[in-house]
Amino acid sequence: MNEGRKPYIAGNWKMNLDRAKALDLIKTIKGRLGDGNDREVAVFCPSVYLADVSAVAQGSPLGVGAQNLWFERDGAYTGELSSAMLREVGADRVLIGHSERRHVLLEPDDWMARKMRAALDGSLLPILCVGEKLEERKGNRTERVLKRQLEAGFSDIQAEEIRRVTIAYEPVWAIGTGETATPLQVGEVHKFIRRWVASRLGAEAGEAIRVLYGGSVNPGNVKALMSVPDVDGVLVGGASLKPDTFLPLIEFDR
Ligand code: 13P
Numbered sequence: 001m002n003e004g005r006k007p008y009i010a011g012n013w014k015m016n017l018d019r020a021k022a023l024d025l026i027k028t029i030k031g032r033l034g035d036g037n038d039r040e041v042a043v044f045c046p047s048v049y050l051a052d053v054s055a056v057a058q059g060s061p062l063g064v065g066a067q068n069l070w071f072e073r074d075g076a077y078t079g080e081l082s083s084a085m086l087r088e089v090g091a092d093r094v095l096i097g098h099s100e101r102r103h104v105l106l107e108p109d110d111w112m113a114r115k116m117r118a119a120l121d122g123s124l125l126p127i128l129c130v131g132e133k134l135e136e137r138k139g140n141r142t143e144r145v146l147k148r149q150l151e152a153g154f155s156d157i158q159a160e161e162i163r164r165v166t167i168a169y170e171p172v173w174a175i176g177t178g179e180t181a182t183p184l185q186v187g188e189v190h191k192f193i194r195r196w197v198a199s200r201l202g203a204e205a206g207e208a209i210r211v212l213y214g215g216s217v218n219p220g221n222v223k224a225l226m227s228v229p230d231v232d233g234v235l236v237g238g239a240s241l242k243p244d245t246f247l248p249l250i251e252f253d254r
Contacts, residue, residue, distance in 0.1 A: 005210050007226065008166060008233030009250045010127065011043040011240025012067065012095065012214070022049045026056045026064075028243045029250065036061025040233075041250045043240065044095050047081055054090025065093035068101055069124070071114035083122025093125040097153060099172045103133070109152035117156045120164060127166040127212070127235065128153040130193075134173035143192055150196050162205040166212060167193055168235040174215025176237060183228045186213050190230035219248035226252060 017025065022045060033041060042063030045053045054064040070080035086094060096115045101107045112128065119126035130149040132142045150167075157165060169189050174181050181189075190211045198206025213225050214235030225231055239245040 002229065002232065004207070005232045007039045008210055008212055009039060009041050009252075010063075010065075010168075010212065010233065010235045011246055012098070012235055012237050013043060013045045013240060014067070014100070014237055015046060016241055017046075017049075019049055019052065022046075022053055023056060025241070025243065025246075026053045026062075029246065030057060030060045030062055032243075032247055032251070033060055033062055039250070042093060044093075047086065047089070050086065050091050051089040054092075058090075063093050063125075064090055065095065065124070065127075066091045067095050067098065069094050069096075069115060069118060069122075071111065071118035083118050083124050086124060087122060091124060093127065094119050095168075096126045096128050097149070098129045099131055099170055099175055102129075103172065109149060112149070112153040113155040113157075116153055116165070120157075120161055125164050125166070127168050129168045129170050129214070129235070131170040131172050131175075131215075137171065137173065142189065146189065146193065147196060150193065150200075154197075154200060157201070159201040159205045162197070162201060162208050166210045166233075167197075168212040168214050169193060170214035170235060176216070178216050180216045180221050180225070181213070183224050186225060186231060187228045190228065194230055217249065219245055222249050222252045 044065040044067050047066050057064050066086045069083050070077050097112045116126050130146050132145040136145045171181050193211050194206050197209045210232035212233040212235045213231050217234045217236045218239045
């Protein structure tokens with residue numbers, strides 16, 4: 001963590017919960033949220049619940065985001081949602097390139113720049129997700145893979161936009177597996193990402209960008225992860241679905 005970058009705790013609900021459970025959870029989170037001055041908290045919920053969830057969150061500093069978008073404004077894109085549609089139902093942010101979209105839905109790298117552009121142009125705050133697979137780590141290809149993903153995602157981003165952009169490092173092998181990257185591994189990768197941003201967009205941008213870690217984060221490991229110098233927050237899947245595991249994360253002790 002770094003005093004100049006506000007910690008960012010985000011829950012990614014993925015394709016979980018139903019409407020009643022989603023509303024219960026967001027009410028509980030809202031009730032326990034502070035004034036938002038010392039940390040930023042957001043949930044990324046299924047798009048069909050965005051309107052209801054954001055209505056509950058309204059008036060609080062809680063952010064509500066979508067898990068994906070399509071980069072065109074409108075047209076014949078069956079099943080897809082534009083940034084304007086997501087804004088209209090209350091989203092203020094969006095995940096781009098989550099590992100499940102890259103590896104299960106086979107989204108290619110070259111969509112990422114267009115999705116980042118569509119998010120920013122549509123007044124949504126993007127989190128660009130990057131991360132290597134197990135065989136890529138074992139083959140010493142982690143940095144090469146991340147560089148490729150970063151180059152694709154940032155190819156149309158300017159330095160002055162950097163405060164609206166967040167990166168999440170989510171090693172594919174740590175997502176939903178119970179296996180967390182060690183603080184040492186996380187620290188190395190986050191430093192690499194920050195240096196890459198500095199080399200691409202300048203030292204100030206490298207210092208300003210927030211880099212979150214995701215992959216089996218839970219109340220037992222959040223403190224160790226958040227104490228890694230280049231970790232500015234966490235993107236949480238499974239542990240974000242229940243108050244007893246998510247509240248300790250948003251209330252972690254600095
Ligand atoms: P888990 O916390 O369930 O490992 O999921 C991480 C993730 O993919 C968040 O986007």
